[in-house]
Amino acid sequence: MTGHLDFNPNETPPQELKDVFKSWKGQLTPERDRHLNENVVNMPHLDGIPHHRLAEIFDRFSVSDVANKPDITEQVALDSSISVYNSQYIPGLLILPSLLPPTTQKTLLSHLLHRDLSTPNHKTNLHLHYDVNYPDRQASFFSIDPSTITFQPKDPVIHPPLTAKAVLEKKLRWTTLGGQYDWTNKVYPAEEPPKFPSDIAGLLRGLFPDMEPEAAIVNLYSPGDTLSLHRDVSEEVDRGLVSVSLGCDAIFIIGLQDKTSGATQYEVLRLKSGDAVFMSGQSRFAWHGVPKIIPGTCPDYLSDWPGKEFPEWKNWMSNKRINLNVRQMRE
Numbered sequence: 449m450t451g452h453l454d455f456n457p458n459e460t461p462p463q464e465l466k467d468v469f470k471s472w473k474g475q476l477t478p479e480r481d482r483h484l485n486e487n488v489v490n491m492p493h494l495d496g497i498p499h500h501r502l503a504e505i506f507d508r509f510s511v512s513d514v515a516n517k518p519d520i521t522e523q524v525a526l527d528s529s530i531s532v533y534n535s536q537y538i539p540g541l542l543i544l545p546s547l548l549p550p551t552t553q554k555t556l557l558s559h560l561l562h563r564d565l566s567t568p569n570h571k572t573n574l575h576l577h578y579d580v581n582y583p584d585r586q587a588s589f590f591s592i593d594p595s596t597i598t599f600q601p602k603d604p605v606i607h608p609p610l611t612a613k614a615v616l617e618k619k620l621r622w623t624t625l626g627g628q629y630d631w632t633n634k635v636y637p638a639e640e641p642p643k644f645p646s647d648i649a650g651l652l653r654g655l656f657p658d659m660e661p662e663a664a665i666v667n668l669y670s671p672g673d674t675l676s677l678h679r680d681v682s683e684e685v686d687r688g689l690v691s692v693s694l695g696c697d698a699i700f701i702i703g704l705q706d707k708t709s710g711a712t713q714y715e716v717l718r719l720k721s722g723d724a725v726f727m728s729g730q731s732r733f734a735w736h737g738v739p740k741i742i743p744g745t746c747p748d749y750l751s752d753w754p755g756k757e758f759p760e761w762k763n764w765m766s767n768k769r770i771n772l773n774v775r776q777m778r779e
Contacts, residue, residue, distance in 0.1 A: 461677040461735045462705045464712040469677055472699050472716060472739040484699070484718035488543055491533035537713045538702055540688075540729020547655070547724040548692065550749040557694050557753060557770060559648060560666050562588035565623055569642040572623040574599055574615065577607050589616060590758045616764070620668055627663030627777045641777075652690055652774055656726060659687045662777045669698070669741045669769040677701070677737035680775060687776040688728035693719045694770040697745040700725070702736040721747050741769050 461469075535541035548556065564570055566586045574580070578599040583592055592598070594613035601607035610619055626644030641663065649661040667675065680689055703714030719725065727734065746766050753765035 455679060455733055459679075462703070462710075462712050465677055465701070465703045465705075465714060465735050468703070468714060468716070469701055469737055469739045472701065473674065476699070476740065476742060481718070484716060487715060487717055488533055488545060491535060491543065494532040494534050494542070535715055535731070537715050538704060538731045538734055540727065541702060541715065541731035541734070542726040542728070543717065544724040544726065545720070546722045548722040550722070550747070552651075553694055553722050553750060554753065556648070556651075556692070556772070557750065557765070559645065560623075560770065560772065562590065562754070564625055564645055564666075565589060567642075569628075570623050570625055571628050573621045574610070574619060577602055578610065588754075588758075590754050590761050590764075594760050616761070618670060621673075622668065623666045625664040625666065626661070648772075648774075655724075656688060656690055658728070659690060659774075660776045661690075661774045664772060664774040667769075667771040667773065669696070669738070669771070671696070671741050671743035671767055673738075673741055675738040677735050679733050679735055686732050688726050689732060690772075690774045691725040691727070692772040692774075693723045694721050694772070695746045695750055695765055696721075696767060696769040697742040698738050698769050698771070699740040699742070700736065700738055702727075702731065702734050704730060704734050718742075720745075721750060738771075743767055 530547055531545055533543045533545070535543070563586070565572075566583055566588055568580070568582055572580075578601055581596075581598050581600065583589060589598065589612055592612055594611060594616075596612050597609045598612045599610040599615055599619075601609060625642075625648070627641040644661050644663070648664075652659070652661045669675075698719050700717045700719045701714060702717075703712055705712045717725075727736075744767070746768065751766040752763055754761050758764075
């Protein structure tokens with residue numbers, strides 16, 4: 449079995465959605481921005497997730513091997529709840545604004561880009577054409593001199609060697625955790641995948657218990673970058689898909705097309721740092737993409753990441769968006 453049998457992974461999105469996607473790649477006007485915020489505010493509100501439940505989960509979220517070690521429970525308000533909004537146009541789509549508190553965002557970011565990026569069995573978009581010189585003892589790529597050649601081309605005639613600065617500033621577009629997706633054949637390899645990071649799995653499993661975290665794509669965006677409209681249909685189950693945003697705001701489009709009438713319905717949302725999207729039910733296989741990253745919107749508590757310990761990379765995060773997209777592969 450190679451993915452969900454009801455969908456063709458090579459199918460193209462409806463023209464209406466492509467037109468909407470294109471229209472949002474341009475300048476964001478105040479009127480459009482106000483409309484984006486109203487989209488979430490006016491959605492039907494569900495019962496909140498008690499923050500005490502999050503606190504229990506955060507207590508189990510290990511920070512022992514991360515370069516920066518903040519107190520992960522510091523900013524958790526135990527007497528409040530998290531807002532959960534239910535889309536009225538895309539059945540099964542849940543939006544959870546500010547799901548992760550700032551300290552948790554920083555710790556998650558450090559896990560992903562200090563520890564997990566430096567783990568050799570987590571492949572990136574560059575591995576197809578490059579051999580990687582990993583830092584000693586799984587140290588962070590941010591701990592080495594930015595001018596150091598870290599990615600050596602397999603064919604020097606076609607591709608140049610890449611420094612750490614070139615990779616981390618622009619060339620690195622994604623890395624994978626757990627199940628290593630084969631982008632060419634649009635399948636997950638049959639062999640046993642690398643172990644999914646247990647602390648991140650524990651965090652997400654506690655929040656979204658209907659989905660077992662087995663595979664993830666960590667997307668790295670800069671202003672001007674986009675993520676084309678697509679559907680995630682290679683998984684062999686229809687368990688929910690979790691998307692967590694860190695850093696700069698992004699415009700997110702998600703839509704469905706009625707197979708009988710051809711009519712299209714969609715949502716356009718502005719996702720901020722700490723927001724999460726849960727795609728279940730019909731929304732699980734909806735078309736979705738990111739037409740725009742909004743520069744200068746990274747919150748202050750993340751903009752100086754990776755922090756004073758890494759002066760060569762000062763304010764690296766200030767114009768970046770990191771998206772953690774997690775799914776279950778099989779029953």
